[in-house]
Amino acid sequence: MRKFDLELAVGIFMIAGILCLGYLSIKLGRMEVLGEKGYEVFAIFSNSGGLRAGSPVVIAGVEVGRVKEITLDDYQARVRINLPVDVKIQEDAIASIKTKGLIGEKYIEITPGGSEKFVEPGGRIRDTQPAVDLEQLISNYVFDKL
Numbered sequence: 795m796r797k798f799d800l801e802l803a804v805g806i807f808m809i810a811g812i813l814c815l816g817y818l819s820i821k822l823g824r825m826e827v828l829g830e831k832g833y834e835v836f837a838i839f840s841n842s843g844g845l846r847a848g849s850p851v852v853i854a855g856v857e858v859g860r861v862k863e864i865t866l867d868d869y870q871a872r873v874r875i876n877l878p879v880d881v882k883i884q885e886d887a888i889a890s891i892k893t894k895g896l897i898g899e900k901y902i903e904i905t906p907g908g909s910e911k912f913v914e915p916g917g918r919i920r921d922t923q924p925a926v927d928l929e930q931l932i933s934n935y936v937f938d939k940l
Contacts (some may be wrong), residue, residue, distance in 0.1 A: 827854075832878045833915035834862060837889040839904075842871035843925020847889055847898045852892075853873050853904045861902060875902065882918060884909040890923035900925060 838893040839845075841865055851859035864921070877883065886907030893900055904919070913919060 800839065808922060824913040830937055832876050832881075833860070833877050834874050835883060835913050835915070835917050835919055836874045837919040837922050838867065838890075839871045839873060839891060839922050839924045841924040841927070842873065843891050843900060843927065845871075845902070845925065849899065850901045851877065851882070852901055853906065858904075873902070882912045885911045885913055886921065887913070887919055888923060889919045891925035893925070897928075 822909065824838060845857060845864060847861055848862055849861040850857045858881045862874040862876045864871055864873050873889075875889075884907035886909040887924055888905040888907070890903050890905070891900055892903045907921075
């Protein structure tokens with residue numbers, strides 16, 4: 795009877811450990827299992843500059859959403875953004891691709907506008923600024939094209 799109790803305790807411990815590992819993997823990987831809450835908008839950039847699906851979307855330094863998908867649309871990058879329902883984006887907001895640090899991760903920064911109207915779910919952020927091409931800037935500086 796004692797051996798059975800020990801095996802049962804070890805089995806329960808192992809199952810709890812596997813469940814915890816699965817939960818941490820999902821949370822740290824920023825995956826959604828039951829579907830994402832919120833709404834989607836999109837923005838079109840002339841150059842996505844290394845932006846990837848899953849990159850953060852930031853307003854005033856606070857992470858508010860994620861990049862859902864990046865596709866090619868008429869030779870431009872069409873970026874789908876997932877935002878929470880309580881975050882509203884003005885029609886004249888500006889979406890720009892930024893870099894954390896000098897060579898860090900790319901993310902989208904949304905600068906709020908002053909409009910009274912908001913971008914509807916499925917709507918488009920009209921004003922965009924593509925990523926800064928660091929190689930092009932260095933090349934222009936080296937060859938005195940500035």
